[in-house]
Amino acid sequence: MGKTLYQKIWDAHTVGSLGDGRTQLFIGTHLIHEVTSPQAFGMIRDLGLQVKYPHRTFATVDHIVPTVDQNAPADPLAAEMMDALRRNADDFGVTYFDLSSGKQGIVHVVGPEQGITQPGTTIACGDSHTATHGAFGAIAFGIGTTQVRDVLATQTIAMESLKVRLIKVDGQLKPGVYAKDVALDIIRRLGANGGIGYAYEYGGSTFDNFSMEERMTVCNMSIEGGARCGYVNPDEKTFAFLKGRPYAPGEVEWDAAVERWQSFASDPDAAYDDLIEIDAADIEPTVTWGVSPDQGISISETIPDPAEAGSEALRASYQEALDYMQLPGGTPIKGVKIDVAFIGSCTNGRLRDFREAAHFLKGHRVAPGVKAIAVPGSQITAVQCEQEGLDRIFEEAGFEWRAAGCSMCLAMNPDKLVGDQVCASSSNRNFKGRQGSPIGRTLLMSPVMVCAAAVKGEVADAREVFEVDGSDSAAA
C-alpha cells in the first residue's frame, strides 16, 4: 500500500512521539507577521530562550498596512506592532521583508513569490490561511501564538496527525467559472465544519490543469471548510513556478531538489480515509448569501427560505444569517445591491487574478455610488500589474488601485466597511463584522464576479455582464 504526500511529509518531519497521541513535528519553514508573533517573541524573552533556527523563519508585515499610502503615519497601536516586528527580526536574526524591501506583501503571497514555499516540507504560520502553501505539495497549516513560540524556540510543535480526504474534481470548468467557485462549491457541499480532522488532497484533471495561482486559491480556503490544511501534489507546473525564484534551489541543486520533491507526491496506490468526487461541469459561479462560507449558492439560485430548511437547527442558522444580512429568503441572489467591491486578499490577490478581472473590466465603468478597490497581494504583484498596465484599466473603470496588504479582508487597517454596507468581495470570510463594521455585510465571489457586481451595482452574472463565452479569457 502506497502513502499519501501527507503521510510522507509527516513521517519525514517526525521528531518523536510525546506518548499521548501527539507527535513532535519538525517545521521546515516558519512564516510570521506582525499580528500573531509579538506575543510569541515576548514569551521566549520571558523564558530566556532563543530562536533556535532563525534561517527557517521569514517575516513580513501585511495585516495592518495602510493601502492608500503604505508609509502613511500609522496609528500608535499599528506603529507599535510594526516596531515590534522590526525589533524582533533584528534581535533574533530573522529575515524580514519590510515595507522598504520591495518584497513586502501578504505572507501567503510573499512565500510562493520568493520561492520560500517549497514541496515536501511542513510550513507553519500564525495565520489560518497558511493552507495556501499546500498548493506546492507542502503540509501547511495555521498555528496559534503559543505554537509560534514553540516553533521559534524549538522549530517543532506538538500535533496530532490528521486523516486525509481526497477531493477529486474532474473535467473542464465552464466559461466564467473559476478556482474561487471550486473552493466555494466544495465548502458548500461539505459544510464549514466538514473538514475537521482531515487534511484535504485536491486532485483530478481540473487541479492538474489549474495554474499554481488557481491551486493556491482553493488550498487557501481549505480552512473555511474546516480542514486545517489542503494540498495539491507537486508536478511540472510547481517546479516551473519555483525555478529561478530568489529562495528556490539554484541551477546546481535544481535536479536533485526536483527529484526529492517528486518523491513526496502521493503514490498511485495510496489509501485515503475518504473520497469526494466532483464533476467540474456541475460547478457554477457561486456567491455567498449568509455569514458562514458554506452559505453559498450559484448565481442563478434563490436565497434559501428558512421555512424549507431540513431541520430546526438549520432553520435557526438560516434565519440568523438572513436577519444579519437583511436579505429575504426565497428571493434571487442576483440583483442584491452592493455598496463596495473589493478585489484582493491572500485568496485572490495575485497577478493572474488581476489579469483576468482587468480583461473583462476593460471598457466598463463601476456603477455610480459603488466604492471599488483593487489591492495587489504584494509589492511585487503590484509592480507586475503596473508593468502590464492593469492598474490603468482598473482606474479607468473607476476602481481605486491600492498598495499591497490584507486590506478589506479583515479590518485591521483603514480599509473597512461602514455601517451596514454590502461588499462584493474576492476575500475568504463572510463572518459577521469581518470587514470592519460590526453590521457590515460580505458576499464572497470570484474576482470576475466582483467586477460584474461593481459594474452593475448589484450581484450579477459575470457571464451576462461581460458576455463570457470561453473563447475570451486573459488566462487562455
Next chain:
Amino acid sequence: MALDKIISITGTAVHLPGADIDTDRIIPARYLKCVTFDDLADKHFYDVRHDPEGNATGHPLDDPRFKGASIMLSGPNFGCGSSREHAPQAIYRSGFRAIIAESYAEIFFGNSTTLGMPCLSASREDIEVLGAAIEQAPATAVTIDLKAMTVTFGATTFAITMPESARQALTAGRWDPIQELLDSEERIRAVGKTLPYV
C-alpha cells in the same frame, strides 16, 4: 515549570447558542492591534454584546444572572475561522476555564488546550438540557470531570468527549508542551539535518 493537573472544573455556566461561532465574533480584529494579550479581558464577543453606538445589547454574557460564569456552552464548529489565539485568550482572561460545545475548529481547540482551558464536546440534546437548567437556575453548579468524562449538575450527569491526547495532556499537567519540546534538542537537530532549508 510545573503545570496544574486539570482534572475537574466546577463553576456556573452561560449558554451562547449558535453554529459556527467564529473567532472574529469572539474577538473582533481591531482588538488584535496589540503586542501582548494583557488587555483582552472583557473584549470577548464585544460586537455582539454592544450595538454600533457602544450600548449593551443585553447579551447573555452581560446578564447579571450569569455574572462570574466560568463555563461556556455553545454549538457546533465553535471557534472556526481565524487562528488568532486572542480568541481563547480573551475568553480565558474574562474568567472562563472550560467550554462545552458540540464541536470545535481544530486551531481554536489546540490554542485553548495549550492555555489549559479544556474544550469538551457533548451532544446538542445534552447541551440544550444544561442550557435550559441554567436558564431556570443560573446559580446551578456545573462540574466537569476529565477523568470520568462527565458533566454533572443537580441530579443530572451526561457524557462528554475530547481527543484522548488532549485529555491526557490536561489531566497530567502537560498541556503546555514547551519543556517537552525543548528536551528533545538532539533529536530535533538530527531530523533538521535531513531536511534542506531554503
